[in-house]
Amino acid sequence: MIRKLHQKSQKHYWFSLFSKYLVWIVFILEIFLLTNLFSSLSLINAYGIPIFDVFLTFGFLGFLFLIEAIVSALLLALLQIAIERFFSVNLSAILMGLLLTILIIEWINLFLTEFNKAFI
Amino acid sequence: MKINQTNVKRILYFESILSAFIFSSTLYFWFLQPQNFISKQRLLIAFILWLLLTPVLFFIFSFFHKKHNRNQNNLIFCIIFSFLASGLFFFLFIDKAHIPYNLILLPKQNITIEIKNSNSQQNVELTGFYNGLAPVSYSSLELNGDWQKVDQTTLIHIGKESASIRYSGWMIDNHFLEFRKNPVGGEAVIHWNDAVEYIDLFSKDARKIRLDYPFPIPKLSINSVLFLTIISTFILIFPIIQAVIDKLSNNRELIRFDLWFAETTPHLQKFTLITSIIFTIATITLFLTPFINTDKEAKEIQKNNSGDLPNIFVIIVDALSAEDMSLFGYQLNNTPNLNKIIQNWSVYTNAQSPSVCSIGVYPSLITGHYPFIMRPFAQYGNQIHSSDSWIDLFQVLDNYGYNTYWSGYLPSGFYHTGSGVNYTFAMPYPTQLLNSWFQPKGIRKQYFPYIPLSLQQSENYSSSQFSDYRLSHTIQLLEKNTFQSPFFLYLHYDGVHVMPGIEWIYPTGSYYGTFLPANNSEFRLRYDEAILNQDNQIKEFINVLKSKGLFEKSMIIIMADHGQVFKEGYLAQCSTKISLAETHVPLLIKYPFQNKGEIISNIVSTIDITPTILDLLSIKYEKTWFDGKSLLNNKPDQIENRFVFSGNTFNERYKSIISIMDNNFKLVFRNNQYFFYDYKNDPAEENDLFNEYGEDNPIVRRMIDALNLHINKIFD
Numbered sequence: 001m002i003r004k005l006h007q008k009s010q011k012h013y014w015f016s017l018f019s020k021y022l023v024w025i026v027f028i029l030e031i032f033l034l035t036n037l038f039s040s041l042s043l044i045n046a047y048g049i050p051i052f053d054v055f056l057t058f059g060f061l062g063f064l065f066l067i068e069a070i071v072s073a074l075l076l077a078l079l080q081i082a083i084e085r086f087f088s089v090n091l092s093a094i095l096m097g098l099l100l101t102i103l104i105i106e107w108i109n110l111f112l113t114e115f116n117k118a119f120i
Numbered sequence: 121m122k123i124n125q126t127n128v129k130r131i132l133y134f135e136s137i138l139s140a141f142i143f144s145s146t147l148y149f150w151f152l153q154p155q156n157f158i159s160k161q162r163l164l165i166a167f168i169l170w171l172l173l174t175p176v177l178f179f180i181f182s183f184f185h186k187k188h189n190r191n192q193n194n195l196i197f198c199i200i201f202s203f204l205a206s207g208l209f210f211f212l213f214i215d216k217a218h219i220p221y222n223l224i225l226l227p228k229q230n231i232t233i234e235i236k237n238s239n240s241q242q243n244v245e246l247t248g249f250y251n252g253l254a255p256v257s258y259s260s261l262e263l264n265g266d267w268q269k270v271d272q273t274t275l276i277h278i279g280k281e282s283a284s285i286r287y288s289g290w291m292i293d294n295h296f297l298e299f300r301k302n303p304v305g306g307e308a309v310i311h312w313n314d315a316v317e318y319i320d321l322f323s324k325d326a327r328k329i330r331l332d333y334p335f336p337i338p339k340l341s342i343n344s345v346l347f348l349t350i351i352s353t354f355i356l357i358f359p360i361i362q363a364v365i366d367k368l369s370n371n372r373e374l375i376r377f378d379l380w381f382a383e384t385t386p387h388l389q390k391f392t393l394i395t396s397i398i399f400t401i402a403t404i405t406l407f408l409t410p411f412i413n414t415d416k417e418a419k420e421i422q423k424n425n426s427g428d429l430p431n432i433f434v435i436i437v438d439a440l441s442a443e444d445m446s447l448f449g450y451q452l453n454n455t456p457n458l459n460k461i462i463q464n465w466s467v468y469t470n471a472q473s474p475s476v477c478s479i480g481v482y483p484s485l486i487t488g489h490y491p492f493i494m495r496p497f498a499q500y501g502n503q504i505h506s507s508d509s510w511i512d513l514f515q516v517l518d519n520y521g522y523n524t525y526w527s528g529y530l531p532s533g534f535y536h537t538g539s540g541v542n543y544t545f546a547m548p549y550p551t552q553l554l555n556s557w558f559q560p561k562g563i564r565k566q567y568f569p570y571i572p573l574s575l576q577q578s579e580n581y582s583s584s585q586f587s588d589y590r591l592s593h594t595i596q597l598l599e600k601n602t603f604q605s606p607f608f609l610y611l612h613y614d615g616v617h618v619m620p621g622i623e624w625i626y627p628t629g630s631y632y633g634t635f636l637p638a639n640n641s642e643f644r645l646r647y648d649e650a651i652l653n654q655d656n657q658i659k660e661f662i663n664v665l666k667s668k669g670l671f672e673k674s675m676i677i678i679m680a681d682h683g684q685v686f687k688e689g690y691l692a693q694c695s696t697k698i699s700l701a702e703t704h705v706p707l708l709i710k711y712p713f714q715n716k717g718e719i720i721s722n723i724v725s726t727i728d729i730t731p732t733i734l735d736l737l738s739i740k741y742e743k744t745w746f747d748g749k750s751l752l753n754n755k756p757d758q759i760e761n762r763f764v765f766s767g768n769t770f771n772e773r774y775k776s777i778i779s780i781m782d783n784n785f786k787l788v789f790r791n792n793q794y795f796f797y798d799y800k801n802d803p804a805e806e807n808d809l810f811n812e813y814g815e816d817n818p819i820v821r822r823m824i825d826a827l828n829l830h831i832n833k834i835f836d
Contacts, residue, residue, distance in 0.1 A: 020381070023388045030395060059402020066396055096381045 014077055017092075021073035024099050029065035031106045033058060232311040234284040235265070235277055262286040429521060429606035430712040431674040432733060434485075435591075435661070436528075437615035437654055438478060439693055441683025442471070443701040443803065444648055452635060452645075454652040457659035458678075462708050464717045468751075471707030472764045472781060473682045474727050477694035480767065481681040481726070482528060482612065486513040488730035488746030490765055490834055509745045513730045514540025517608045520739060525603060527590050528612035545602070546593035546611075589613070591657050598664050612681065616650040617693075618643070629653035644686040673712050675736060679726055680705035696768060698779045698788055700799050703766040709751070711736065723783050724751060725764040763826050780827045787823040789831075796820055 037058055076095060265283025268276045277283045442448045447455040447462070448469060474484045480491035487503070487510060503510040514524045518540040526541040590613035603609060618626055628649040632638070635652075636645035658678065665671040684693045685701035693702055707726060727748035734741050735752040743749075749762075767778040779788040781799070787810075788795040796810035813820050 019389070020385050023385055023392045024381070026392045026396065027388055056402050056406040059399050060406050062395065062399035063403040066399055100381075 014081055017077035017080055018073050021076045021095075021099075022069055024096075024103075025069040025072050026066060028099065028103055028106060029069055030062065031103070033062055033065060035106070230311070231287045232284060233287075234282065234309045234311075236282055236309065429737065431603075431605055431670055432517075432522075432608045433665075433674060433676045434608075434610045434729065435658070435676070435678045436481075436485075436610075436612040437658075437678070437680050437706075438613065439617040439682060439684050440615055440651065440654065440680035440706060441685070441701045442469075442680075442704045442706045443683060444644070444651060445706060447706065448704075450648075452648050454635075454648045455655045456652075457655045458708070461659065461662055462710075462717065464715050465708050465710045466714070466751075467717070467719050468707040468709070468724050469719060469721045470723045470783065471679070471705055472703045472723060472725050472766055473680070473705045474725055474764075474766055476682045476698055476702040476766060476768050478612075478681050484727050485729055486610075487511065488513075488727050488748040490727060490747045490830070491767055509742065511730075511741070511745060512540050513733065514608070514610075516540070516734065516739060518542060520737065521606060523604045523607040525607055525609045527594070528610065545597060546590040546613075591661060595661055595664050598661075598668060598670070601668070615680070616647060616654055616684075618647070618684075626650040627653060629656075631656075647684060647686070674710070675712055675733070676708075676710040677729060678706065678708040679729075681726075694768060696777050696790055697805075698766050698768060698777065698790075700786070700797075700803050700805055703779070703781075711752075720751075723762060723764055723781060724749075763823070763830075765827075765830055778827065778831065780823050780830070782819075782823070785819055785823065787820065787827060789827060794820075794824070796823075 037054075080092060080095060263283075263285055265281060266277060266279050267283060267285070268278070444450050445455045445458070446453045447458050447467075473481060475481050475491045483489075484491050489503075489510070504512045504515075514526070518524050524540055524542045526544050527546040590611060594609070594611055597603065614627070616626065626643075626646045626649065628634075628646060631649045631652045632646075634649050636642060636649065662671065662676075665674065665676070682693060683702045683705055685695065685697065685699040695702060705726060707724065709732075725748055727746070728751050729748070731741065731743075731746045731748050731750040732752055735750040763780050763782055765778060765780050777788075777790045779786055781787075784798065784800045786797045786799045786805070788797070794810050794815075795805075795808045796813055797805045797807070798809060799805060810820070815821065815824070
């Protein structure tokens with residue numbers, strides 16, 4: 001399946017961009033999800049919330065994130081293609097730089113959350 | 121226009137810095153800032169404008185590069201220009217009336233200080249005023265009356281006439297307001313956003329008065345600035361590094377960080393796919409859970425009970441004071457319909473609220489305990505989950521076979537005490553999404569581990585949703601037979617609560633002008649018109665119950681969370697006075713198939729409702745579980761020497777402000793001082809009898825002892 005996706009992405013430029021952004025946005029949102037989970041751990045323990053319930057709740061949240069990621073990746077890919085077409089400039093490095101920035105900040109946030117010191 | 125490719129590359133780097141900064145800031149404000157601090161509509165407009173601005177900026181940059189072909193300085197120039205442009209952009213397009221300079225993340229304050237008329241000469245010195253509030257640009261300071269400006273930080277008002285200061289802006293240095301007064305004194309009324317505070321300037325020891333900011337300052341405020349700075353710095357760093365690398369490598373592009381992404385992406389694809397499948401499975405399972413009822417015992421009880429159980433309505437009219445209802449002897453006839461409706465009901469003429477603030481009432485009602493601390497939702501939730509002797513009425517009724525419906529405030533901590541709620545309705549939130557999240561009657565029914573941020577930050581009330589929105593919506597739902605019997609319906613709606621703002625308005629509906637001409641602003645009579653309006657709404661509600669055949673066999677409770685007090689034309693609720701008008705609330709109960717009215721004049725508390733409902737349903741409980749007492753098995757007329765307590769639960773600073781009452785007297789503990797009133801004969805509480813009676817008076821002594829016991833119990 002992955003091979004097929006990869007082959008497809010080679011055929012269509014927009015799909016290649018879309019899948020690249022999708023993968024990274026999903027990854028970023030999953031770290032955000034983990035941050036939420038860590039910050040809720042004391043509550044989950046205090047109330048004795050079953051693991052299954054945690055799975056359902058955060059799984060649903062992850063699903064919502066997935067939908068948001070698909071939309072965001074689509075918009076980003078279209079934006080990049082539009083800029084390339086009108087200005088003949090590849091902005092891929094900049095957009096990925098932005099994602100990398102968010103990723104780094106998220107890791108810091110996650111690290112601090114583990115020590116119960118929410119960054120924001 | 122022909123553009124040099126090297127320059128175009130650089131231009132776009134910095135144009136994208138600007139873009140990224142604005143984009144990330146917009147997203148940040150949009151999702152993380154508290155709702156009322158920033159206008160989302162303006163953010164959206166700003167963002168759209170920025171999108172339109174992008175090509176314009178592109179050509180401006182290109183023009184500068186072409187004209188001043190000084191490559192060495194381009195980098196610094198573009199950085200400075202980007203920052204200036206982004207700052208200018210925010211300044212111009214977002215909301216300059218609300219976001220000046222670094223106050224972008226702080227809530228705006230509206231404060232009015234009014235010095236009242238006095239028979240004697242007043243000398244009020246507002247020394248801390250400028251210190252605390254530090255007026256800046258874009259704030260407004262309006263002085264009325266005779267004020268003398270002594271220096272940069274001191275204003276003095278001398279004279280018998282009234283005077284006022286109206287301030288609208290930010291508090292920068294300190295979140296408190298401080299001022300002094302001359303011992304001759306007077307009285308000041310302070311409106312701080314939607315809270316009202318009376319300051320008695322005659323008070324002997326109140327030479328220096330400090331008012332702390334009564335609303336929680338979000339932790340986001342300071343850290344947000346840090347966050348924003350870091351994110352913008354990081355965004356700057358990457359293009360700079362890239363530019364430096366390009367420079368060092370003579371543009372041979374030996375190292376590009378986007379190549380790192382290209383190499384890493386395929387490895388992440390598998391991970392993304394697997395997690396996406398897991399999320400999808402969790403979501404499908406989640407939406408199947410309402411159909412899986414795992415609680416067999418509860419199901420059995422529900423099956424056995426469902427045919428016999430009465431429907432229960434708890435209707436809470438916010439801020440309705442019994443002192444202003446003709447039903448309880450008020451001079452204006454503002455409850456003509458209720459007077460007729462309650463002919464065969466049980467009317468409790470001396471019902472007291474456990475708190476003078478809404479936030480303290482909900483958890484008290486559903487647990488039968490007095491409020492014990494500010495922001496009580498989380499604390500009550502902890503008690504309910506950790507102690508067997510603390511119960512949640514919703515949970516009990518849910519387990520007993522009721523469909524539980526709830527409509528009221530949704531503070532972010534709601535999930536701590538809302539675990540027995542099956543459905544929400546008439547909410548200013550997307551109710552269906554809320555209900556699907558709560559998963560009524562399913563596996564998740566006992567827990568609300570997480571409420572999505574998007575729900576917590578949903579839109580505020582609009583004017584159309586204020587006042588009787590929830591009641592009228594409930595009437596519509598009743599007409600559509602939405603509620604499934606047996607049901608427990610808990611409706612706390614805005615009722616006669618004043619709509620806060622510069623011009624405070626009461627929801628009078630079509631009764632505006634009944635007691636008071638249109639241009640007059642005397643609050644109390646307008647409030648009475650709002651009560652008249654609610655009286656009519658309640659009549660409609662009762663009529664619908666009758667037409668739907670729900671009236672006779674139902675238990676109907678009509679009450680208020682707290683009242684309002686009016687003094688010299690000004691209103692207060694949630695005040696430190698804990699006035700009788702704030703605590704004395706209507707409590708009207710129609711028990712199932714009740715056909716004979718009764719008037720109970722002994723003192724009761726609204727926290728008695730939970731044990732009363734349990735008694736009515738013959739649900740066994742221990743009396744020690746509640747501070748409240750059942751109104752069924754312990755007729756108040758048979759209870760001797762009962763004390764009830766009321767407190768101010770809005771802020772921790774009020775935790776030592778509490779009152780105790782019996783059938784005739786009231787003792788208030790405030791600012792480490794006792795005040796004693798014969799409230800039966802002095803309902804306005806104008807005569808403090810503490811010195812006259814003395815601390816050793818048996819009635820006073822007994823009340824002090826009981827109060828100390830109570831304070832130790834709830835605050836320790």
